[in-house]
Amino acid sequence: xxxxxxxxxxxxxxxxxxxxxxxxxxxxxxxxxxxxxxxxxxxxxxxxxxxxxxxxxxxxxxxxxxxxxxxxxxxxxxxxxxxxxxxxxxxxxxxxxxxxxxxxxxxxxxxxxxxxxxxxxxxxxx
Numbered sequence: 001x002x003x004x005x006x007x008x009x010x011x012x013x014x015x016x017x018x019x020x021x022x023x024x025x026x027x028x029x030x031x032x033x034x035x036x037x038x039x040x041x042x043x044x045x046x047x048x049x050x051x052x053x054x055x056x057x058x059x060x061x062x063x064x065x066x067x068x069x070x071x072x073x074x075x076x077x078x079x080x081x082x083x084x085x086x087x088x089x090x091x092x093x094x095x096x097x098x099x100x101x102x103x104x105x106x107x108x109x110x111x112x113x114x115x116x117x118x119x120x121x122x123x124x125x126x
Contacts, residue, residue, distance in 0.1 A: 002026040002115045004098045009120030016088050020120060022081040022098030027115065031056055033105035034074060034081045035113065038122075040094035048097060050110035054081065061105055088124045095119040 004027070008020040022034070035053030039046065052062035054074040062072065071084040081098055098117040101108030108114070 002100065004100060004115055004117035006096065006098045006117045006120035009096060009122045011123040011125055012088060014089055014124055014126050016124070017084070017086040018088065018122060020083040020085070020096055020098075020122075022117060024079045024081070024098075024100060027079060027100050029100070029102040031104055032100055032102045032114075033108055034098065034100045035105065035109055036070075036072060036081070036083045037097045037099055037110070038092075038094045039097070039119070040091070051083065051096075053105045053109040055105050059105075061109065085122075088122075090124050090126060093122060093124045095121050 003025045005023045012018055033053050033055045036051040037048040038051055039048045051066045052072040054060045054072050056076055060072050069087050073082045097119045099113035100115045101113045
C-alpha cells in the first residue's frame with residue numbers, strides 16, 4: 001500500500017520561506033514521477049493546482065509562476081520529495097499535497113497521478 005506523508009507546513013510571514021517534505025512508503029515505481037499540488041481558497045472550483053513534478057532521473061517540470069520562487073527536489077534513494085518555497089506571499093496560503101504516479105510525468109502529470117497524501121497546511125500572514 002502506497003502512503004505519502006507531507007510535512008513542513010506551517011505559518012510564516014510574507015516574504016518568508018518554507019521547505020515541504022514528502023515521504024513515500026510502499027512506492028516502488030522505478031520510472032514514476034512525483035509532484036506537488038496545492039489547493040487554495042478562492043480558486044475557481046476549489047481545484048488542486050499543479051506546482052511542479054520530478055521524475056527519477058532528476059528532470060523537473062514546473063509552472064511558470066512556480067519556477068520563480070519554488071524549487072522541487074527528489075531524493076530517489078530516500079523515496080522522498082521536497083519543495084523549497086521562498087518569498088512567500090498571501091496567495092500561497094493553502095493546503096499542499098504530494099502526489100505520485102506509476103509512470104513518467106509526460107504521461108501522468110498533472111491529471112494522471114495515482115497516489116495522494118493528505119496534505120500539509122501553509123499559512124502566510126501579513
